Amino acid sequence: METGLLHLHSVLRWVILLLLLVTLFSAIAKKTTIRSSSLWLLISAHIMFVIGIYQLIAGRFGIMNGRGTDIPLMKDTFYRFFWIEHPLMMFVAIVLITIARGKAKVLNYKATAWLLFIALILILAAVPWPFREVVGEGRNWFPGM
Numbered sequence: 001m002e003t004g005l006l007h008l009h010s011v012l013r014w015v016i017l018l019l020l021l022v023t024l025f026s027a028i029a030k031k032t033t034i035r036s037s038s039l040w041l042l043i044s045a046h047i048m049f050v051i052g053i054y055q056l057i058a059g060r061f062g063i064m065n066g067r068g069t070d071i072p073l074m075k076d077t078f079y080r081f082f083w084i085e086h087p088l089m090m091f092v093a094i095v096l097i098t099i100a101r102g103k104a105k106v107l108n109y110k111a112t113a114w115l116l117f118i119a120l121i122l123i124l125a126a127v128p129w130p131f132r133e134v135v136g137e138g139r140n141w142f143p144g145m
């Protein structure tokens with residue numbers, strides 16, 4: 001189950017990025033479709049949050065299975081990334097996506113676009129992209145690739 005959840009967490013990143021871009025550009029173009037696309041974005045982001053919390057607690061690098069206590073957490077760049085930087089930035093991004101959904105519902109295009117723009121920057125900065133050294137070996141663009 002753990003590998004399946006990690007794969008789902010990995011695939012959902014593309015779903016979220018796609019929905020986020022679609023909703024962002026629709027808000028800039030003042031399209032009423034932001035009502036529905038922002039809802040799908042909200043649902044995917046909240047599912048991601050639940051899976052993320054599970055990984056953070058019980059995943060292969062989670063708090064229950066994690067590192068020893070010999071090195072201070074903030075000096076361990078790998079665990080600092082996965083236990084603090086990634087979850088915290090993603091949490092803020094998901095809160096912004098949630099507020100943006102409220103704004104999209106009443107067709108407040110400007111607020112929706114700004115909130116989603118900031119969420120996009122946060123997500124792009126916090127994803128463990130394969131080219132980032134801190135994320136360790138074996139991170140993929142897509143599970144199995």
Ligand code: HEM
Pocket residue numbers: 006007009010012013016045048049051052053055056059060061062082083086087090091093123127128138139140
């Ligand atoms: C929009 C939100 C998020 C995105 C786009 C995202 C994206 C990703 C990606 C792409 C990976 C690497 C998966 C792999 O190597 O196969 C990952 C790993 C991880 N994520 Fe997230 N994530 C998000 C939210 C969260 C949240 C909210 C948490 C925790 C509360 C979290 C906790 C983790 C953990 C602990 C890992 C490492 C899992 C492992 O390697 O075993 N993520 N995330």
